[in-house]
Amino acid sequence: MRARALMSVCITLLELTMSNRQLAAQEWLVSANAGRIRSAIDPAVTESFALGVGYDDAMTALRLSGEVPIRAEDALRGGASAWRRIVARRHGLVAGVDLSASGFLAVDRTSQPNPPPGGLLGGLFDPPVPVSADRSGHALAGQILPILGYETRDIQLHARAGVSSYSATFGSQTGDRTVRLADIELNVTPTGSLAIVPVLRRAQARGEDASNYAGISVVTASRSASAWASVGQWIGGPSAGTPWSAGARVALHPRLSLEGSVRGDTYDPLYLRGAQTSWSVGLSVPFAGQRRSVAAPVPSAYENGRATIRLAVSSTSSRPSIAGDFNEWKPAPMERDGDQWSYTVAVARGVYNYAFVGADGAWFVPKDVPGRKDDGMGGHVAVLVVR
Numbered sequence: 001m002r003a004r005a006l007m008s009v010c011i012t013l014l015e016l017t018m019s020n021r022q023l024a025a026q027e028w029l030v031s032a033n034a035g036r037i038r039s040a041i042d043p044a045v046t047e048s049f050a051l052g053v054g055y056d057d058a059m060t061a062l063r064l065s066g067e068v069p070i071r072a073e074d075a076l077r078g079g080a081s082a083w084r085r086i087v088a089r090r091h092g093l094v095a096g097v098d099l100s101a102s103g104f105l106a107v108d109r110t111s112q113p114n115p116p117p118g119g120l121l122g123g124l125f126d127p128p129v130p131v132s133a134d135r136s137g138h139a140l141a142g143q144i145l146p147i148l149g150y151e152t153r154d155i156q157l158h159a160r161a162g163v164s165s166y167s168a169t170f171g172s173q174t175g176d177r178t179v180r181l182a183d184i185e186l187n188v189t190p191t192g193s194l195a196i197v198p199v200l201r202r203a204q205a206r207g208e209d210a211s212n213y214a215g216i217s218v219v220t221a222s223r224s225a226s227a228w229a230s231v232g233q234w235i236g237g238p239s240a241g242t243p244w245s246a247g248a249r250v251a252l253h254p255r256l257s258l259e260g261s262v263r264g265d266t267y268d269p270l271y272l273r274g275a276q277t278s279w280s281v282g283l284s285v286p287f288a289g290q291r292r293s294v295a296a297p298v299p300s301a302y303e304n305g306r307a308t309i310r311l312a313v314s315s316t317s318s319r320p321s322i323a324g325d326f327n328e329w330k331p332a333p334m335e336r337d338g339d340q341w342s343y344t345v346a347v348a349r350g351v352y353n354y355a356f357v358g359a360d361g362a363w364f365v366p367k368d369v370p371g372r373k374d375d376g377m378g379g380h381v382a383v384l385v386v387r
Helices: 002-018 119-125
Strands: 029-037 046-056 060-069 076-090 093-107 137-151 155-170 173-191 194-205 211-221 225-235 244-253 256-265 276-286 301-303 306-312 321-324 335-337 340-346 350-357 380-386
Touching: 076 137, 093 155, 137 173, 306 380
Parallel strands: none
Antiparallel strands: 029 046, 029 276, 046 060, 060 076, 076 093, 093 137, 137 155, 155 173, 173 194, 194 211, 211 225, 225 244, 244 256, 256 276, 301 306, 306 340, 321 350, 335 340, 350 380
8 A cells, every 4th residue: 555655645746846847848768877877766786787767957857776786696776856846925924835755776687695775675675695686666755844945045945844655665674764854955056156054953753762863965057077975973872973975067069978886885764774785886877858057147237226227129029017026026017228128126135036027927938148048947037146
């Protein structure tokens, strides 16, 4: 029954992810990696070659992958994961829900004596000695995490609390697990190329001691490269230890990037996997869709406490209106000024989101408007910077 419920969550999330109209117009990546690979719900680390395809932005992520192990006695593996954030924003306040789902499939190629999988199944079902076991099977996991937060130009504070559920079957062994989760994350961006992210987490399953985590991540990026690193500490429960990770991506060509990562995991309180170190290195290539180039926000014409926003007359066939954070998202008509439509509003210095509204009521933001970005709901907004 739980496996069916998890499958429903996975299918629903996949439908939500793929229903995003921007996916078809954005950039997908295909990647090829080799290493000691461990993904979200795999029962064990395996040296393998992996081929994957995926898409991600601020509100949506989707990935499909397949792995061929280096050792002939290891199982073939494949996985899929999807994540979707559904939120509403008003005056910096954020409320919504994060949905995620993962699936994993293993197909055994040998009947040689081997120990059963680690992780949830290993933690509950390991016999005292290795046995001849069929390691073919599958695992499904899903999370539902309501989210509340507050966002400004340089700081994003999010708090979430919900549940994570997991179900696995490998050979004749089955297992289910549900864990209550909560976390608080602060994202600080002192510059446009640096983010510092401290986080607190708590995980607790029924009848078990709570596991608490405190950690910090740092991300830096430029046009040609990005790098990230994280370190933390689990306190209490069975997961005491210091997990860490680091990685980087370097653009070798506008259509080719080299990427690598390494991580050390402690005992996992969600899926009961043992401590492991994993690494991978590979290449990624965009294929299909448009490159996700986004025009950078630029300062508006700002004088005596008033900002002016302009739109080319050629961008619309009728007189447009404008709505944004600065007028409580109530459309206000723009004025003709030569070959441009203009709108002047009294605002304090800061960062504001806005969009244009056509005479037919359709909301739009032309591609050449500075700061144009996805709004997370299938449309676009623009960013106004008042300095």
